[in-house]
Amino acid sequence: MLRVEKRPSPSKTWGYLAPILAVIATMIGGGMMFALLGKDPFEAIRIIFYDPLFSEFAWYYRPQLLIKGAPLILIAIGLSMGFRAGVWNIGAEGQYIIGALFGAGFALAVYPTESVFIFPSMIILGALGGFLWAMIPAILKTKFGTNEILVSLMLVYVAEQLLASMSLGLMKNPEGFGFPGSRNLQQYASAHNAELWIGSGVHMGVVFGLIAVIFAYVMLARHQLGFHIRLTGESPKAARFAGVNPNRLIIFCLGSSGALAGLAGLFEIAGPSGQVNIDFNVGYGFTAIIVAFLGRLNPFGIMLAGLLMALTYIGGEIAQSSLGLPSAAIQAFQGMLLFFLLAVDLLTNFKIKWAKTEIIV
Amino acid sequence: MNQTLLQLDGLSKSYPGVIANDHVSFKIGSGEIHALLGENGAGKSTLVKMIYGLVRPDTGRMQLGGQSFAPSEPRAARAAGIAMVFQHFSLFEALSVAENIALGMEKPPKSSALSMQITKVSHTYGLPLDPERLVGDLSAGERQRVEIIRCLLQDPKLLIMDEPTSVLTPQEVTTLFTTLRKLKSEGTSILYISHKLEEIRTLCETATILRNGKKVATCDPRENSARQLAEMMVGATLNYAKARTVKLGEVILKASNLSLPPQSAFGTSLKNISFQLHKGEVLGIGGVAGNGQDELLACLSGEVLTSPNAIQLNGNNVGHLTPNLRRALGILAAPEERLGHAAAPDMDLTENSMLTAMVRKKLSSAGFLNWKQAREFAQRVIDEFDVRTPGPQSVARSLSGGNLQKFVIGREVLQDPNVLIVNQPTWGVDAAAAAAIRQSLLDLASKGAAVIVISQDLDELMEISTRFAALNTGKLSEIQSMAKFSLDEIGLLLGGADAAG
Numbered sequence: 124m125l126r127v128e129k130r131p132s133p134s135k136t137w138g139y140l141a142p143i144l145a146v147i148a149t150m151i152g153g154g155m156m157f158a159l160l161g162k163d164p165f166e167a168i169r170i171i172f173y174d175p176l177f178s179e180f181a182w183y184y185r186p187q188l189l190i191k192g193a194p195l196i197l198i199a200i201g202l203s204m205g206f207r208a209g210v211w212n213i214g215a216e217g218q219y220i221i222g223a224l225f226g227a228g229f230a231l232a233v234y235p236t237e238s239v240f241i242f243p244s245m246i247i248l249g250a251l252g253g254f255l256w257a258m259i260p261a262i263l264k265t266k267f268g269t270n271e272i273l274v275s276l277m278l279v280y281v282a283e284q285l286l287a288s289m290s291l292g293l294m295k296n297p298e299g300f301g302f303p304g305s306r307n308l309q310q311y312a313s314a315h316n317a318e319l320w321i322g323s324g325v326h327m328g329v330v331f332g333l334i335a336v337i338f339a340y341v342m343l344a345r346h347q348l349g350f351h352i353r354l355t356g357e358s359p360k361a362a363r364f365a366g367v368n369p370n371r372l373i374i375f376c377l378g379s380s381g382a383l384a385g386l387a388g389l390f391e392i393a394g395p396s397g398q399v400n401i402d403f404n405v406g407y408g409f410t411a412i413i414v415a416f417l418g419r420l421n422p423f424g425i426m427l428a429g430l431l432m433a434l435t436y437i438g439g440e441i442a443q444s445s446l447g448l449p450s451a452a453i454q455a456f457q458g459m460l461l462f463f464l465l466a467v468d469l470l471t472n473f474k475i476k477w478a479k480t481e482i483i484v
Numbered sequence: 485m486n487q488t489l490l491q492l493d494g495l496s497k498s499y500p501g502v503i504a505n506d507h508v509s510f511k512i513g514s515g516e517i518h519a520l521l522g523e524n525g526a527g528k529s530t531l532v533k534m535i536y537g538l539v540r541p542d543t544g545r546m547q548l549g550g551q552s553f554a555p556s557e558p559r560a561a562r563a564a565g566i567a568m569v570f571q572h573f574s575l576f577e578a579l580s581v582a583e584n585i586a587l588g589m590e591k592p593p594k595s596s597a598l599s600m601q602i603t604k605v606s607h608t609y610g611l612p613l614d615p616e617r618l619v620g621d622l623s624a625g626e627r628q629r630v631e632i633i634r635c636l637l638q639d640p641k642l643l644i645m646d647e648p649t650s651v652l653t654p655q656e657v658t659t660l661f662t663t664l665r666k667l668k669s670e671g672t673s674i675l676y677i678s679h680k681l682e683e684i685r686t687l688c689e690t691a692t693i694l695r696n697g698k699k700v701a702t703c704d705p706r707e708n709s710a711r712q713l714a715e716m717m718v719g720a721t722l723n724y725a726k727a728r729t730v731k732l733g734e735v736i737l738k739a740s741n742l743s744l745p746p747q748s749a750f751g752t753s754l755k756n757i758s759f760q761l762h763k764g765e766v767l768g769i770g771g772v773a774g775n776g777q778d779e780l781l782a783c784l785s786g787e788v789l790t791s792p793n794a795i796q797l798n799g800n801n802v803g804h805l806t807p808n809l810r811r812a813l814g815i816l817a818a819p820e821e822r823l824g825h826a827a828a829p830d831m832d833l834t835e836n837s838m839l840t841a842m843v844r845k846k847l848s849s850a851g852f853l854n855w856k857q858a859r860e861f862a863q864r865v866i867d868e869f870d871v872r873t874p875g876p877q878s879v880a881r882s883l884s885g886g887n888l889q890k891f892v893i894g895r896e897v898l899q900d901p902n903v904l905i906v907n908q909p910t911w912g913v914d915a916a917a918a919a920a921i922r923q924s925l926l927d928l929a930s931k932g933a934a935v936i937v938i939s940q941d942l943d944e945l946m947e948i949s950t951r952f953a954a955l956n957t958g959k960l961s962e963i964q965s966m967a968k969f970s971l972d973e974i975g976l977l978l979g980g981a982d983a984a985g
Contacts, residue, residue, distance in 0.1 A: 133879075345853055346851050346852055346853065347842070347848055347851045347853060353831075354828055354835075357830050357831055358824050358829060360825045361825055361839060362828075364807065364817075365807070365808075365842075366786075366806055366807040366808035
């Protein structure tokens with residue numbers, strides 16, 4: 124009989140092995156799903172994981188990896204802080220939208236003035252927008268004890284409505300022949316989040332993502348605040364005993380994750396996307412939840428996980444066009460990654476044993 | 485003597501890394517009160533769990549009334565006539581006594597019939613209990629009665645009681661013993677698990693002593709002194725904390741009209757608690773759990789804030805200060821719950837040192853943490869308090885209860901507190917570790933610090949307290965010198981009687 128037994132202390136080896144195993148299991152599980160859909164599983168897996176990096180057109184896909192990975196990493200770093208402390212911000216998608224609207228709104232308001240201060244102001248406003256949107260669940264939770272999971276998630280749909288209203292109303296391009304959507308910020312030099320080197324995919328969002336990773340790592344490993352975040356997640360009562368003010372921690376976790384999500388939204392709208400439009404948000408805020416867990420809530424793990432997830436996005440798009448895989452299949456594939464990770468995670472804290480039981484009567 | 489009811493023959497059970505029971509054999513006669521004696525971790529619990537069908541033995545056999553007996557689950561054990569009262573009650577506070585009892589029955593009778601049965605049993609055995617009362621309103625002793633009556637309704641042949649007196653006042657203990665003797669006279673056997681030696685000497689006629697999973701002796705406890713029994717249990721000669729003569733120093737900590745509303749539905753409120761704590765003394769605060777002990781500690785440690793002048797240190801208001809600000813002033817605390825309150829279970833001992841020692845040991849500068857110094861401090865606690873562990877990198881939950889408790893107490897003591905408040909410092913700790921912890925508290929007081937020990941263990945309080953007060957339903961009795969009290973008077977105080985006189 125198989126038996127599960129708690130380890131005296133969590134296994135470090137399995138902590139590192141689990142994500143790798145989860146990726147392999149996802150390849151197998153996803154391959155089976157693709158086969159059931161009537162596609163060649165080996166080809167599909169090759170297209171998703173290999174082609175974006177090493178195929179003939181990799182020169183186009185590789186920069187895409189950074190462009191898609193940066194917002195995921197930026198958001199996931201923020202989320203991971205809260206997740207470690209048991210504060211569940213599920214509404215990063217909404218904070219991402221509001222951050223983008225704040226920054227883009229400012230740029231559209233001052234258009235066509237050219238100034239070096241415009242882009243930095245947009246960055247600050249983007250972070251502020253996400254921060255304020257996250258303060259709604261934070262204040263409701265600390266004052267009235269509401270559940271931040273529900274409130275933050277609901278606010279995503281409010282943000283989407285706001286986005287739609289802005290694209291069709293206030294921020295609509297007056298010279299856009301009545302089409303929905305704002306002016307394209309890519310054509311507004313002072314507001315454009317351009318690539319730092321042409322063709323590299325490196326824009327300011329990538330730089331900020333990297334800074335966030337390093338910053339988060341130092342904070343968690345060396346700073347009192349990071350220690351208190353980890354302590355609260357491990358044991359809220361012990362944290363209170365250690366002098367942690369739980370309400371302040373909730374405000375910090377939601378606020379910082381909101382600000383980072385807002386930044387991600389701002390860099391996206393001022394760069395790769397360019398336009399306030401109904402279909403601006405593509406689910407980075409939700410995918411970042413998977414990225415945070417896939418990266419073990421560890422900043423460098425999140426960086427790798429963000430790049431991996433970006434790979435499945437890009438590979439998934441190629442597979443959609445070349446193999447005709449439905450986009451839902453790609454989403455299911457990404458979901459499998461989290462599913463298998465959580466399953467394999469059992470091995471970090473538990474041992475599986477063959478139990479020999481003999482009863483003598 | 486009379487015929488054998490239950491015979492254990494070579495029972496063994498091992499868990500990974502530990503042998504919980506190693507070929508244990510003994511007999512329990514009909515109508516016998518049989519003590520099972522041993523330190524924490526000696527294998528008492530595992531042994532009774534095997535009898536009660538919760539754990540299956542690896543090897544060995546049991547016979548009940550001459551028939552071979554191998555319960556695969558508690559239901560089978562109950563059907564064979566074995567009942568058990570656990571140390572931790574499994575009762576629903578929001579349900580009545582009768583409802584709680586009905587929940588544990590396989591085919592509960594109608595509620596009116598059940599209430600009659602409960603009343604009848606409770607009268608027969610001198611356990612007054614109203615079947616309609618909510619369990620949430622009952623004292624610990626009354627809750628235990630619910631569990632006992634639940635067992636008696638099954639008409640058991642063998643009643644197992646796990647540490648039954650740990651939550652009772654001396655008067656309640658006397659009532660319990662009367663009930664148990666009555667049961668015995670009717671032919672019911674009782675397996676009585678405890679580490680309180682005096683109790684066993686007054687109640688039991690046979691005792692089986694376990695040490696490290698092995699049976700070391702079966703003896704008549706009435707023919708041995710408590711000290712002899714303890715030494716059999718521990719396997720070594722014991723050192724008791726040395727008594728001290730204390731001259732009270734100046735007042736260091738003062739509580740005035742400290743009140744606190746209940747923090748949860750079944751929490752206890754604190755009512756106008758006032759006391760003065762002197763340098764160099766150990767103030768013992770006795771009382772049955774749930775009478776405000778946790779709340780008092782939380783107010784003193786700063787986990788719960790009060791009005792500024794409710795608590796004063798050297799004449800300065802501190803009631804509004806957070807835990808770390810109080811630590812900076814030298815007020816340190818060790819809560820009762822080791823895992824999950826005093827220490828984070830999955831963090832290592834270095835991190836757990838950081839948990840309380842960050843301020844006083846200056847383990848951080850400008851918010852940045854110095855892990856190297858924290859590790860050194862953890863190592864010092866481990867060395868000086870003889871914490872048995874591979875090192876500071878071990879996670880807290882991998883330590884045994886006694887070792888973790890030594891770590892938790894050592895962590896505070898080595899920060900040179902001016903005032904140290906501890907709640908249940910030796911709960912569930914083996915005798916040798918308990919003696920070491922008590923000695924360290926006394927040494928601390930001798931050096932001029934003031935210590936508050938909140939405990940349910942009266943023997944402990946009598947051993948180390950300079951002065952004593954009882955905490956009952958959130959009220960603190962008048963503080964008096966420990967030497968003035970007899971055990972009976974203390975019992976009355978714990979039960980809520982006035983201290984006057």
